[in-house]
Amino acid sequence: MTIQEYEEKLLQLIDDGIDTATDDELFAGGYLRGHISLAAAECELENESQLSAMKEKVGQSIADAKSELSPSDYGFICNYWNQLK
Template sequence: MNQQYEEKLLNLIDRMVETASDDELFAGGYLRGHISLSAANCEMCGKTSVDAMNNAVENSLKETQSELNPADQLIVNAMWEKLRQEAYNK
């Protein structure tokens, strides 16, 4: 389940490349790493639900929030919410 969800999220990022703003490209690239790492961690721990994957990504983002300035944090968090909703609804 997580692999399919990860693929949906990454495909959404890939599809927006042609029309994305610089901020969206930055956020997509930043999130790509968090999504892939979270999917791998969930798989290793045997967590297969979409909720577990979402929680893992959100925890990963919280743990690394000091890497970003407040404006970039807002951009990344908004992009994550958008991706999460779009992937969940498809």
């Protein structure tokens, strides 16, 4: 699977859950969409093709944004990311 295919799969999983998602899941999904797309774009710029590198970039991006989130939101987003990947 390519990084682009993986990005599309993750975004589709988020979209597929919209109808049944809780408010927290909608927030986390919307938040993660940006981090996922950014990580995919960075991988493309760096000619990186390993999915593990993309996953690491998303995780690092979320960790870097920790100060922007409440502790409960940060925990929920991390859990949601772990479920998606």
